[in-house]
Amino acid sequence: MKKEVRLNAFAMNCVAHQSPGLWTHPRDRTAEYNRLPYWIDLARTLERGRFDGLFLADVLGVYDVFGSSPDAALRNATQTPVNDPLLLISAMAAVTENLGFGVTCTLSYEPPYPFARRMSTLDHLTEGRIGWNVVTGYLDSAARGAGKDKQTAHDDRYDVADEYMEVVYKLWEGSWEDDAALRDRARAIFVDPSKVHRVRHEGKNYRLDAIH
Numbered sequence: 506m507k508k509e510v511r512l513n514a515f516a517m518n519c520v521a522h523q524s525p526g527l528w529t530h531p532r533d534r535t536a537e538y539n540r541l542p543y544w545i546d547l548a549r550t551l552e553r554g555r556f557d558g559l560f561l562a563d564v565l566g567v568y569d570v571f572g573s574s575p576d577a578a579l580r581n582a583t584q585t586p587v588n589d590p591l592l593l594i595s596a597m598a599a600v601t602e603n604l605g606f607g608v609t610c611t612l613s614y615e616p617p618y619p620f621a622r623r624m625s626t627l628d629h630l631t632e633g634r635i636g637w638n639v640v641t642g643y644l645d646s647a648a649r650g651a652g653k654d655k656q657t658a659h660d661d662r663y664d665v666a667d668e669y670m671e672v673v674y675k676l677w678e679g680s681w682e683d684d685a686a687l688r689d690r691a692r693a694i695f696v697d698p699s700k701v702h703r704v705r706h707e708g709k710n711y712r713l714d715a716i717h
Protein backbone atom coordinates (compact mmCIF):
# COMPACT_ATOMS: atom_id res chain seq x y z
CA MET A 506 0.00 0.00 0.00
CA LYS A 507 1.22 3.47 -0.87
CA LYS A 508 2.00 5.71 2.07
CA GLU A 509 0.00 8.92 2.21
CA VAL A 510 1.62 12.16 3.28
CA ARG A 511 -0.62 14.65 5.05
CA LEU A 512 0.18 18.31 4.54
CA ASN A 513 -1.01 20.90 7.01
CA ALA A 514 -0.28 24.64 6.95
CA PHE A 515 -0.01 26.64 10.15
CA ALA A 516 -1.07 30.28 10.36
CA MET A 517 -2.74 32.82 12.61
CA ASN A 518 -4.96 35.81 11.88
CA CYS A 519 -2.21 38.27 12.76
CA VAL A 520 1.06 39.67 11.44
CA ALA A 521 3.50 37.33 13.12
CA HIS A 522 2.59 33.90 14.39
CA GLN A 523 5.92 32.25 15.25
CA SER A 524 8.14 34.45 13.07
CA PRO A 525 8.60 37.77 14.84
CA GLY A 526 10.23 40.44 12.69
CA LEU A 527 9.76 38.61 9.39
CA TRP A 528 7.01 41.03 8.43
CA THR A 529 9.70 43.68 7.75
CA HIS A 530 11.10 41.66 4.85
CA PRO A 531 10.28 43.41 1.55
CA ARG A 532 8.54 40.33 0.14
CA ASP A 533 6.62 39.41 3.28
CA ARG A 534 2.86 39.97 2.92
CA THR A 535 1.64 39.06 6.42
CA ALA A 536 0.90 42.71 7.25
CA GLU A 537 -2.07 42.24 4.87
CA TYR A 538 -3.60 39.72 7.31
CA ASN A 539 -6.64 41.99 7.76
CA ARG A 540 -7.60 41.89 4.06
CA LEU A 541 -9.51 39.05 2.41
CA PRO A 542 -7.29 38.76 -0.71
CA TYR A 543 -4.42 37.65 1.55
CA TRP A 544 -6.42 34.69 2.88
CA ILE A 545 -8.08 33.87 -0.43
CA ASP A 546 -4.67 33.70 -2.12
CA LEU A 547 -3.34 31.52 0.68
CA ALA A 548 -6.30 29.13 0.45
CA ARG A 549 -5.93 28.86 -3.33
CA THR A 550 -2.19 28.23 -3.04
CA LEU A 551 -2.72 25.48 -0.45
CA GLU A 552 -5.43 23.80 -2.50
CA ARG A 553 -3.25 23.93 -5.60
CA GLY A 554 -0.40 22.44 -3.55
CA ARG A 555 -2.69 19.56 -2.44
CA PHE A 556 -2.59 20.54 1.23
CA ASP A 557 -5.07 18.68 3.45
CA GLY A 558 -5.59 21.46 5.90
CA LEU A 559 -4.93 24.92 7.18
CA PHE A 560 -4.63 25.22 10.95
CA LEU A 561 -5.29 28.61 12.47
CA ALA A 562 -3.86 29.26 15.91
CA ASP A 563 -5.51 31.86 18.10
CA VAL A 564 -5.22 33.52 21.45
CA LEU A 565 -7.55 35.94 23.16
CA GLY A 566 -5.80 38.79 24.98
CA VAL A 567 -2.46 40.54 24.56
CA TYR A 568 1.01 39.73 25.85
CA ASP A 569 1.50 42.28 28.62
CA VAL A 570 3.76 40.53 31.13
CA PHE A 571 7.15 41.57 29.68
CA GLY A 572 7.91 45.03 31.11
CA SER A 573 4.46 44.95 32.75
CA SER A 574 3.08 46.42 29.55
CA PRO A 575 1.78 45.45 26.09
CA ASP A 576 4.25 47.87 24.45
CA ALA A 577 6.80 45.27 23.29
CA ALA A 578 4.11 43.03 21.82
CA LEU A 579 2.50 45.96 20.04
CA ARG A 580 5.77 47.34 18.71
CA ASN A 581 6.89 43.96 17.35
CA ALA A 582 3.44 42.67 16.32
CA THR A 583 3.90 39.62 18.54
CA GLN A 584 0.56 37.91 17.82
CA THR A 585 -0.85 41.38 18.41
CA PRO A 586 -3.16 42.55 16.96
CA VAL A 587 -4.92 39.25 16.34
CA ASN A 588 -8.31 39.03 14.68
CA ASP A 589 -11.01 36.40 14.95
CA PRO A 590 -9.98 33.32 12.93
CA LEU A 591 -13.49 31.91 12.38
CA LEU A 592 -14.51 34.87 10.24
CA LEU A 593 -11.89 33.97 7.63
CA ILE A 594 -13.28 30.55 6.89
CA SER A 595 -16.27 31.27 4.62
CA ALA A 596 -14.13 33.28 2.21
CA MET A 597 -11.48 30.55 2.01
CA ALA A 598 -14.06 27.78 1.73
CA ALA A 599 -15.67 29.60 -1.19
CA VAL A 600 -12.49 29.37 -3.30
CA THR A 601 -11.54 25.78 -2.38
CA GLU A 602 -13.15 22.35 -2.53
CA ASN A 603 -10.94 20.03 -0.52
CA LEU A 604 -8.94 22.12 1.93
CA GLY A 605 -9.89 21.48 5.57
CA PHE A 606 -9.83 24.18 8.25
CA GLY A 607 -8.75 23.61 11.85
CA VAL A 608 -9.58 26.64 13.94
CA THR A 609 -8.55 27.41 17.48
CA CYS A 610 -11.28 28.79 19.74
CA THR A 611 -11.13 29.16 23.47
CA LEU A 612 -14.13 27.91 25.39
CA SER A 613 -13.48 29.99 28.50
CA TYR A 614 -15.34 33.15 27.60
CA GLU A 615 -18.43 32.08 25.68
CA PRO A 616 -21.33 29.82 26.64
CA PRO A 617 -21.61 26.58 24.62
CA TYR A 618 -24.93 27.43 22.94
CA PRO A 619 -23.92 30.42 20.74
CA PHE A 620 -20.52 28.86 20.00
CA ALA A 621 -22.10 25.57 18.92
CA ARG A 622 -24.33 27.51 16.54
CA ARG A 623 -21.39 29.31 14.93
CA MET A 624 -19.50 26.07 14.39
CA SER A 625 -22.61 24.38 12.99
CA THR A 626 -23.03 27.28 10.58
CA LEU A 627 -19.47 26.81 9.36
CA ASP A 628 -19.96 23.06 9.21
CA HIS A 629 -22.80 23.68 6.73
CA LEU A 630 -21.05 26.42 4.76
CA THR A 631 -17.82 24.45 4.38
CA GLU A 632 -19.70 21.18 3.78
CA GLY A 633 -17.94 19.50 6.66
CA ARG A 634 -14.46 20.94 6.24
CA ILE A 635 -14.26 22.66 9.64
CA GLY A 636 -12.55 21.38 12.78
CA TRP A 637 -12.08 22.88 16.22
CA ASN A 638 -8.83 23.08 18.18
CA VAL A 639 -10.25 23.15 21.71
CA VAL A 640 -8.30 25.41 24.05
CA THR A 641 -8.98 27.13 27.37
CA GLY A 642 -6.71 30.16 26.88
CA TYR A 643 -3.56 31.09 28.75
CA LEU A 644 -3.52 34.87 29.19
CA ASP A 645 -4.72 36.78 32.22
CA SER A 646 -5.21 39.78 29.91
CA ALA A 647 -8.04 37.87 28.21
CA ALA A 648 -9.61 37.07 31.57
CA ARG A 649 -9.45 40.73 32.56
CA GLY A 650 -11.09 41.66 29.26
CA ALA A 651 -13.91 39.30 30.18
CA GLY A 652 -14.41 40.87 33.61
CA LYS A 653 -12.34 38.51 35.75
CA ASP A 654 -9.24 39.35 37.79
CA LYS A 655 -7.22 36.53 36.28
CA GLN A 656 -7.80 33.28 34.48
CA THR A 657 -9.19 30.26 36.26
CA ALA A 658 -6.55 27.81 37.55
CA HIS A 659 -5.34 25.23 35.01
CA ASP A 660 -7.06 22.09 36.33
CA ASP A 661 -10.30 23.94 37.07
CA ARG A 662 -10.27 25.28 33.48
CA TYR A 663 -10.00 21.74 32.19
CA ASP A 664 -12.88 20.58 34.43
CA VAL A 665 -14.97 23.34 32.89
CA ALA A 666 -13.74 22.24 29.46
CA ASP A 667 -14.89 18.66 30.10
CA GLU A 668 -18.38 19.89 30.85
CA TYR A 669 -18.32 22.32 27.91
CA MET A 670 -17.52 19.44 25.57
CA GLU A 671 -20.35 17.37 27.06
CA VAL A 672 -22.77 20.22 26.33
CA VAL A 673 -21.64 20.97 22.77
CA TYR A 674 -21.73 17.27 21.90
CA LYS A 675 -25.30 17.11 23.21
CA LEU A 676 -26.18 20.14 21.08
CA TRP A 677 -24.49 18.84 17.95
CA GLU A 678 -25.43 15.18 18.21
CA GLY A 679 -28.59 15.09 20.31
CA SER A 680 -30.84 17.84 19.02
CA TRP A 681 -31.60 17.44 15.31
CA GLU A 682 -31.93 14.00 13.75
CA ASP A 683 -30.17 13.79 10.38
CA ASP A 684 -33.40 13.67 8.41
CA ALA A 685 -35.32 16.28 10.44
CA ALA A 686 -35.27 18.92 7.70
CA LEU A 687 -37.85 17.70 5.18
CA ARG A 688 -37.84 20.79 2.93
CA ASP A 689 -41.15 19.51 1.58
CA ARG A 690 -42.54 22.26 -0.65
CA ALA A 691 -45.69 20.35 -1.64
CA ARG A 692 -46.85 19.93 1.98
CA ALA A 693 -45.21 23.22 3.09
CA ILE A 694 -43.37 21.50 5.91
CA PHE A 695 -39.78 22.51 6.35
CA VAL A 696 -38.94 20.58 9.51
CA ASP A 697 -40.50 17.54 11.14
CA PRO A 698 -40.73 18.72 14.75
CA SER A 699 -40.81 15.14 16.07
CA LYS A 700 -37.18 14.80 14.92
CA VAL A 701 -35.87 17.82 16.77
CA HIS A 702 -35.17 17.21 20.44
CA ARG A 703 -34.67 19.57 23.32
CA VAL A 704 -31.22 19.46 24.87
CA ARG A 705 -31.23 19.69 28.62
CA HIS A 706 -28.20 20.00 30.81
CA GLU A 707 -27.80 20.74 34.51
CA GLY A 708 -24.14 20.86 35.50
CA LYS A 709 -21.74 22.60 37.79
CA ASN A 710 -20.82 25.24 35.22
CA TYR A 711 -23.53 25.17 32.59
CA ARG A 712 -27.29 24.90 32.57
CA LEU A 713 -29.46 24.90 29.48
CA ASP A 714 -32.72 23.80 27.97
CA ALA A 715 -32.54 24.44 24.26
CA ILE A 716 -33.13 23.38 20.72
CA HIS A 717 -29.94 23.84 18.79
Ligand SMILES: Cc1cc2nc3c(=O)[nH]c(=O)nc-3n(C[C@H](O)[C@H](O)[C@H](O)COP(=O)(O)O)c2cc1C
Binds near residue numbers: 561639
Ligand atom coordinates in the same frame (compact mmCIF):
# COMPACT_ATOMS: atom_id res chain seq x y z
C1 LIG B 1 0.13 22.00 18.03
C2 LIG B 1 -0.40 22.86 19.15
C3 LIG B 1 -1.07 24.04 18.84
C4 LIG B 1 -1.58 24.85 19.84
N1 LIG B 1 -2.25 25.98 19.49
C5 LIG B 1 -2.76 26.76 20.46
C6 LIG B 1 -3.48 27.93 20.10
O1 LIG B 1 -3.62 28.29 18.94
N2 LIG B 1 -4.03 28.68 21.09
C7 LIG B 1 -3.90 28.34 22.41
O2 LIG B 1 -4.44 29.05 23.25
N3 LIG B 1 -3.20 27.24 22.78
C8 LIG B 1 -2.63 26.46 21.84
N4 LIG B 1 -1.93 25.34 22.20
C9 LIG B 1 -1.68 25.11 23.62
C10 LIG B 1 -2.71 24.20 24.26
O3 LIG B 1 -3.94 24.88 24.37
C11 LIG B 1 -2.26 23.80 25.68
O4 LIG B 1 -2.22 24.92 26.50
C12 LIG B 1 -0.90 23.15 25.68
O5 LIG B 1 -0.94 22.04 24.80
C13 LIG B 1 -0.44 22.75 27.08
O6 LIG B 1 -1.35 21.86 27.67
P1 LIG B 1 -1.92 22.13 29.11
O7 LIG B 1 -2.78 23.38 29.01
O8 LIG B 1 -2.75 20.94 29.45
O9 LIG B 1 -0.77 22.32 30.04
C14 LIG B 1 -1.41 24.50 21.20
C15 LIG B 1 -0.73 23.31 21.51
C16 LIG B 1 -0.24 22.51 20.52
C17 LIG B 1 0.49 21.24 20.91
